[in-house]
Amino acid sequence: MEDKMRLSKYYVKTLKETPKEAEVISHKLLLRSGMIKRLASGVYTYLPLGLKALKKVENIVREEMDRAGAQEIFMPVLQPAELWKESGRWDVMGAEMMRIQDRHSREFALGPTHEEVITDIIRNDISSYKSLPLNLYQIQTKFRDERRPRFGLMRGREFMMKDAYSFHASKESLDEEFENMKAAYTRVFERCGLKFRAVEADSGAIGGSGSQEFHVLAESGEDEIIYCTSCDYAANVETATSTIVELPKAETLDIKLVDTPNVSKIVDVVEYLNVPVEQTVKAMMYKDVVTDDVYMVLIRGDFEVNEVKLKNIIDTIDVVLLTDSEIEDLGLIKGFIGPVGADLTKIKVIADKSIVGISNHTAGGNKLDTHYINVNYGRDYEAEVVADVRTVVVGEKCPKCGGELASARGIESGHIFKLGDKYSKALNASFLDENGKSQIMEMGCYGIGVSRTMASAIEQNNDENGIIWPSAIAPFVVEVIPANMKSEEQVALAEEIYKNFQDSCIDVALDDRDERIGFKFKDGDLIGYPFKVVAGKKAAEGIVELKIRRTNETLEVSKDEVVSKVKELMKQY
Amino acid sequence: MEDKMRLSKYYVKTLKETPKEAEVISHKLLLRSGMIKRLASGVYTYLPLGLKALKKVENIVREEMDRAGAQEIFMPVLQPAELWKESGRWDVMGAEMMRIQDRHSREFALGPTHEEVITDIIRNDISSYKSLPLNLYQIQTKFRDERRPRFGLMRGREFMMKDAYSFHASKESLDEEFENMKAAYTRVFERCGLKFRAVEADSGAIGGSGSQEFHVLAESGEDEIIYCTSCDYAANVETATSTIVELPKAETLDIKLVDTPNVSKIVDVVEYLNVPVEQTVKAMMYKDVVTDDVYMVLIRGDFEVNEVKLKNIIDTIDVVLLTDSEIEDLGLIKGFIGPVGADLTKIKVIADKSIVGISNHTAGGNKLDTHYINVNYGRDYEAEVVADVRTVVVGEKCPKCGGELASARGIESGHIFKLGDKYSKALNASFLDENGKSQIMEMGCYGIGVSRTMASAIEQNNDENGIIWPSAIAPFVVEVIPANMKSEEQVALAEEIYKNFQDSCIDVALDDRDERIGFKFKDGDLIGYPFKVVAGKKAAEGIVELKIRRTNETLEVSKDEVVSKVKELMKQY
Incomplete structure (x- = not known):
């Protein structure tokens, strides 16, 4: 391992003041902790700490997509206008789609999504039912010219997205893959350590016959989710099914x-x-x-x-x-x-x-x-x-079990769709079935906002002092701090423990900066390390303090047990 | 490990014919082996096999940059025109820089390089010599509207690049980092298994006081490299120093x-x-x-x-x-x-x-x-x-040692620059030195064309049958093939060996497709697996054939030794 996880050399530039532009807590904390930096409205640079968190989310997504049998590809940002015209979306997409002309005045879109491109690849490469089903995904920068970009990474104009597209010989095969993806998404959000809900959703402009959103729960969420307090029914309020409200019948009177x-x-x-x-x-x-x-x-x-x-x-x-x-x-x-x-x-x-x-x-x-x-x-x-044209209200009956409906706020971080033949028909993605008959493919698409998931993790996990990262997506899981940089004993113990964490492959930072302990605690709370290990007064006895960010607890632990103790606590926090 | 490295399920669509658009061998082979797919002129999708190779190069670059102490960040594609106007390059960049307007008619460039953006970050974040030196890098999609995009991944309009930028309090510190990067780049190309040369180069439009190119050697290379057959002198012919040619002096005659x-x-x-x-x-x-x-x-x-x-x-x-x-x-x-x-x-x-x-x-x-x-x-x-205004010719004397100069063709795949204060001055990136005096930072920048390195590896390593990947960057190192899919014995042995490679973390594909062995060999040669392991007639005796792509050798190896044998051969090929 290199020595660069010493904070004295690491790029950590926290801010005392919250930049005025920030409205929501994730935006404020990402800026204050120096994880991202604004370049233009809705356009951000990820600095080293921020990129580490983003990559952790990205890797969890990649591992679960691979486990689910999807194959990773990488499609271009530049997409020829012709394809979008063929699908009929060139005009529909409006001002949200960024468009560019090359030196020969040919028109391109900066990819906001890739249904057209992937369908074009598949229609050229796949001709037999034997090659189906197929699920291809990518993790890539996407562009959307939001009317009002805001909330930092929550609603940016340039953002990181995982998008997957599946192709099938039958509706049944699509249904199966939809369930497969639902399970994969559930594992992604579970592994990220987030409280979330999968809810029925509207398919919106993307089209298709069925869809489900994955919401990270947070009071600041833009979406209202309706869920049943008795069964697993949950839906975006946009689409939640209302039940018929029975009223006592009375004799009809004259109008x-x-x-x-x-x-x-x-x-x-x-x-x-x-x-x-x-x-x-x-x-x-x-x-x-x-x-x-x-x-x-x-x-x-x-x-x-x-x-x-x-x-x-x-x-x-x-x-x-x-x-x-x-x-x-x-x-x-x-x-x-x-x-x-x-x-x-x-x-x-x-x-x-x-x-x-x-x-x-x-x-x-x-x-x-x-x-x-x-x-x-x-x-x-x-x-x-x-x-049914009305908005469901809290307290009414669940359409599934008759239980009581409640509501919560959520941040849409994932969305899976059954597209059916919307794009495969428009672009003529066909295959020969077992009988040699040409058929149009069935399609599904599956998105996760990677940068948005990172931001929503902060919306869900923070306090007045800063971020509280779930261990699975924290830039560093542990910060090791010598209480007094002038104490050789404390510095030596901190170095030893720092090395032990590295040997155990736990992401660790050593706060060897020439700063007071109070400053380091404050900085560490803001950045949100799940655990701090302090080599302080009991260093001589080989005892360190283990501080748990989420609970504010402090444990005294022997230096030889601190790694295993953190390993144990990581399962919980 | 998942089961999807079975080629029966893997996305492999090789072509019999070479698409007409392809001029150079890497382009032809990348298309024929189904690693990339053209979306528009100079714009390609990476299909699963191609992306695997790209990621291998990317990971080697990342590891060596990390080892060299650089920190990874991720900057936006969209760059506000204002920054480019501040540096004076908005007009200079001409038609090669792709430009876009957002919905509010604000102008942006699609990043061809990031000197302006990084300098803007640093001038806002860094104010003291204590935070210097600093080297930040990213691996990111870049855009360049080439007049004649061609040669596939060699000269695309959208391509993968590693770009790093260093900031220093003194020229000496920049010189040190330049040497540090030179060493890192040398390790990168060595680890990729490529024959290359580091050569003196012209700094070109990017400016600065010194620069070195890293060329992957290949007969098809666009650049001519002059090198000394006796010492380590090497330079791009554009810049190679000519020596004074001594002629016998004669008495001057009347004009x-x-x-x-x-x-x-x-x-x-x-x-x-x-x-x-x-x-x-x-x-x-x-x-x-x-x-x-x-x-x-x-x-x-x-x-x-x-x-x-x-x-x-x-x-x-x-x-x-x-x-x-x-x-x-x-x-x-x-x-x-x-x-x-x-x-x-x-x-x-x-x-x-x-x-x-x-x-x-x-x-x-x-x-x-x-x-x-x-x-x-x-x-x-x-x-x-x-x-000195002339082009050096082969056979003349080395300016360093007097030895004989020779020439070779190369593909520029890396370039490191001492930028000096060109950008830090234009954008006023200053810091306070030890004496509290404001100074302009010194800068360096360091690029590797990641997708270009992948293509140049093919330019250097191929034969009439296809690609010959160096093991370090091959999508799969080994292809395990049952000679006869109808032989239960052969299939079972192939499965066993496939699993053994997986357990040893060697990237392996199992060719379980229902095809004849001849087809599989041809397909495998085209794709360029460094090693093929064939479970054939001696399966019953536990003996397999190990075919080395580069040498065309076939060894008989016992099934229990094949993994260690491949491990040994991987060091060489």
Whole structure:
């Protein structure tokens, strides 16, 4: 081993102040601990400590992908526009995809993902079912021109990603590989020492028939996860299935238009008309951004429309709420819109499945300052689509077991997809089956944000003093510190222990800097070494202090036992 | 170990035909063996076998850089234009540097090299001599928009590079690190199993005060290397120092203009005037592309002007020969230009040092169909600069020991530079010295073309059947082949040996494909496994054939000795 893990020679430049640009804790701590350095918005250099942590995550990912039977390749960053045009995504990707022209004015994308490239390789190389299934992966720098790059490594414009692509002769084979990858991902996040959840997810713009996200749990997470407190059901709130809320049936009464002056919000309707909120229905007006088709979405007054579900029902890329003037142009009156008595010639009505069973609900009167009461689905109006279009709320029933749903915040760090034939069809990746018949391949794709996983580990594991790395991904597992650099005895003992850790292949740093012990402790807490070993006053007796970063405990351990003690504790922390 | 090193499951797609695009042997063999795949001009995917070889080179480089005390970091691809403008290279880099605009129209370069970025990091992080010296390196994808990308991995537009940058408080410290890197590079190429030479080199556009190239020797190399057959002197022909050629001194005769009708070429002058070529001097007319200054370069008739030396003498970026009309505009007559009797008001004269000592040489007469004879430097004309401006030729004397110079072809695979203060001054990377005085840092930079080294290994090691990998960088060191897939005995023995190699951590592939032995041999030769182990007819006796790719030898070895035998042979091949 080289001598360069002595901090006196190592590149460690911690900062006292948190740079102002940093909003979230991982960003703050990565900058303060000197692990990364900003070069441009969303673009960072990994300094030696940061790169060590990144490589640890990368190696765990690589080992588990290899174990799962995937084969590593390395595809280019520069991707010819022609391939993206062939798949139809050149225009769809919009401003998020960085584009460049070479000296001959040929257009290229800087790879944000590699479905097109890998499918092009496979369609040229593979022609028989005998070569399938196949799973190829790479660990590579990806580019995405985020509108608002922020949160450091959480949402950068240049980031490290593991992306894998599988090819199959049948849907069953794809299903098998999907489960194989789910297991591999579970091992990756377990081995990284992270608390995480695998959740059902929306397939988004990438397309396909099924997908699952892996979320590292952290209060600062951008995503809300719904999970069952009784069974293993878990889903992104974007896609979590709502259950039908059963209401007591009542005798249907005659529909009636009533005056509701200045009463347009649900909360006011409830109070003014003295009805329970469970018996109100609101109408939300949406537009399909692709076709401009207009939708009236009907939902119970106390529920929220889930726009991801709505997009999937309509089968479009995005939806937006109508503006006031667009509402007016349709002859509707904002605050008093309802399904009864409106001109619906240019409007499609979508009803959330929860409203179908409500007896005698309210609805907008489609005239200024009026509402209908005693409205009933089926008798007074009908929708073109009845579907689950609402956002699940905490406390409602689990769609799988009927248990109670709870919510948590998560950071999406992995995502696996069944792509089906979306790309293989567009690019004509076909093979000859057992009968010599040409068939289109089935595809899956599987991503892990390597740099994002590193950042989310910090979001999950930190305190007011700094990072608390899980041992498996810590840049150094142990920091050995002589309490007093002037004590020959302490320095010699520290050197001895440093060497013992090296011999045991445990990543160790020796803090031989000419600094006070207080400074070293503070610096070590910030950097987040899981364990510190201090050669101090009892050095003469061969006794050192072992400090556990996560628990703040200090143990007295004999110098000969400290390596095995750390080995034991590494399983836990 | 996983089971995926069975070739029946491994991604191996060799080609029978050589793709037409390939000109050089490494390109042909990389494509035919299915190690790389073209995505666009100069842009390649590494398939599993190719990536394994690349990673082996990468790991050797990483280990030797670590051993030499350098620390690994990872810098971004996207580099803000502002930094390149600060160093003055934004315009200088020209069309070779790929440029991109983000969604806010901010300009970035796709990093072709990282002097600016690293210097920016260091100027912000390092302020004291105590933190110096420092050597930081990365292994990363680089971009260069070559005018004519070709030769596969030899001259790509997207390629893998190791680049290191060192920072120092003194020139002496930089000199030390330069020697340290020279030693590290020597170990890298030795460990890769390559025949190479470290040669003196021109510093080129990157600037600086000293540089050395590492050339992998191969007949197909683009560079000519001059080396001494007696001592360790070696230099790129671009920069190799010429020695003064001593000629017998003669009494100077009177200068005389003589008619030489239609005699303009040196070969004709020699014949027509019946003088030895050593007594002729030719005048070459050059222009500095930056300043447009014109130079008359005088050199012995049988020598060639070295344009790299000329550039360095003039201190410019490039020089070009004058066109016929530019020569005419200066009042000169092509074929009859000389230093005597010409109007030199707009022309600077540079004389190669070899002509100064020639007695009674010829020169152009500056009138149509005339030459001077008996011209003598100093008496009849003088030059503003006398310098070494000629290209060394094979057979001349070594400038170091007087021995004989020879020449070889090489592929530049590594280059180390003393940059001095070129970038640290432009970007103001300063530090406080022992006396608290601010000083500009000294810098060095050190590159290895990782993908190019892989390709040059093939240029050096191949035959008509395919690649002959040195063991250290072979994707697999051993291929185990059951001669007959239908023989249970042979298959079982092959499996046993396959497992034994795995247990000994030797990279091994089992060729369990349902193919004939002839096909497997051919495929194996193409891919270039250094060793094949065949379980054949003597399987029952526990004897296998060990085939050495480089020598074509076949040894009979007992199954229990084959691993140790291969271990022994690996040191040699």
